[in-house]
Amino acid sequence: MEPGTVNRIKHHELLESCRKGSTEAQMKVYRLYFKPMYHVSLRILGDRMEAEDVMQEAFLTAFQNLGTVDLSSSFGGWLKRIVVNRSLDALRKRKDQVDLVADVPDEMVPEPDWQSEEETVEEKVSKVKRAMQLLPEKYRLVLNLSLFEGYDHDEIGQIxxxxxxxxxxxxxxxxxxxxQIMAAV
Amino acid sequence: MDELEKFIRENKEMFTNEEPMEGHFERFEGRLRFQQRRNRIRQIYRITSMAAVGLLLIASSIFVYDRYFDAAPASFRLGDISPELQKVEYYFTSQIDQTTTGVDSLSHYTDKITKDAMHQEIARMDSLHTNLQKKMGLNPGDERIVNAMISYYQARLKVMQDFVEMLNQIKQNNNSKNVNHENTLL
Structure with missing residues (x-):
């Protein structure tokens, strides 16, 4: 998650300046991380304006709390966790409570074939994206956290x-x- | 790992090609500046509230009703009581003057709201000082009031030192911003 272009020491110094309240340093960190953080939020919320608002709020929270964390550990991972939590809070506010333990039929149907050989990678990506948007929230959240954000089940359980x-x-x-959705669309 | 999972992991980059809406850098910078102003005001109140707790105790134990209070002389000083207290007073007032000069010379590095909040707190402390001097004029040599005045000086000096430290930090941040800006222009 740490950007490869900025070496560890410089990155640490940059975060130290952020902790001291340098707007310049905070903007630099924002420029380094905004894109992946925006996508984390957008995938959970599905709304561009809300995702930007939540992502920026998470940055502000992180800068405010830099004094409470060990800067040698992964800043990106910590920031991402704040973005995830904030996005889930926003989602809960919007939809009352996301019910993750709702009734789901247990029987498994055979896996439909979703990949056609004529389709380009771009078309397949677009298909997956569309289907993700149509997926019920309880599934979409777990899928995002696991497949895109790389959290394991213990972490997802905690989140x-x-x-x-x-x-x-x-x-x-x-x-x-x-x-199933992809096979149908 | 199934086909779908494999496909997503292998093409993850292609799922993240959207950008936030135009102007998000400016919007974020605006939010940052707002937060920093709010933090500075909080910092000022944090600095003075530490002193305020002690000073409030002083005020509540010393400032009971006194019918002659308003007519009391405002210029009575610790130094008027004894040469030892004069030395103590000289030490504190010179240190406070020095830090006040520091605050004055650095305050242009911050914004008007922060400056106003700082001056408001300083004025509050000045007013307590005037009242303590009056009280001392009415009861010269009263040990409680002498001790209260010394506590006041200690608290006032600490507040001014903290203000200087806060302003120096703001100055440092501003300077590093200017250096970076110049480097960008070069």
Whole structure:
């Protein structure tokens, strides 16, 4: 997650300047990280304006709390966690409460074939993106956190406040559902 | 790993090609500046509130109703009581003067709202000082008031030193911003 162009020491110094309140340094850090953080939020919220607002709010929170964290550990990972939590809060506010343990039929249907040989990678990506938007929220969240953000089930369980087994089950069902949608669209 | 998972992981970059809406840098910079102003005001209140707790205790124990209070002389000083207290007073007033000069010379590095908040707190402390001098004029040599005046000087000096430190930090941040700007122009 740490940008390869900025070496570790310079990056540490930059964060130290942010901690001291340098707007210049804070803007630099924003420029380095805004894109991946924006996507984390956008994938959860699905709304560009709200995603920007939440992402920027997360940066402000991070700068405000830099004094409380060990700057030698991954700043990007910590920031991403703030973005995820803030985005989930916004989602909960918007939709009352995201129900992750809702009833889901247990039976598994055979995996439909979603990849056609004539399709380009771009077309397939676009298909997956469209299908993700149509996916029920409870699946979309777990799929995003697992496949895109790289969290394991213990971490997802912590983030969403559910047991890891629920996260595992939702991921499996979510993938199935996604494949079904993709085969249909 | 199934086909779908493999496909997403291998083409992750292609899923992240959207940018926030135009103007997001400016919007964020605006939010940053707003937050910094708010933080400075908070810092000023944090600095003075530490002193205020002690000074409030002084005020509540010393400033009971006194019918002659308003007519009391405002110029009575610790130094009028004894040469030892004169030395103590000289030490504090010279240190406070020095830090006040520091605050004055550095305050242009900050914005008007921060400056106003700082001056408001300084004026509050000045007013307490005037009242302590009056009280001392009415009760010269009262040990409680002498101790209160010394506590006041200690608190006032600490507040001024903290203000100087805060302003120096702002100056340093401004300077590094200018250096970076010049480097960009070069």
């Amino acid at each position: 969403l406040g559910v047991p890891p087994s629920t996260s595992r089950a939702q991921l499996s069902r979510g993938k199935q559902k996604l494949l």
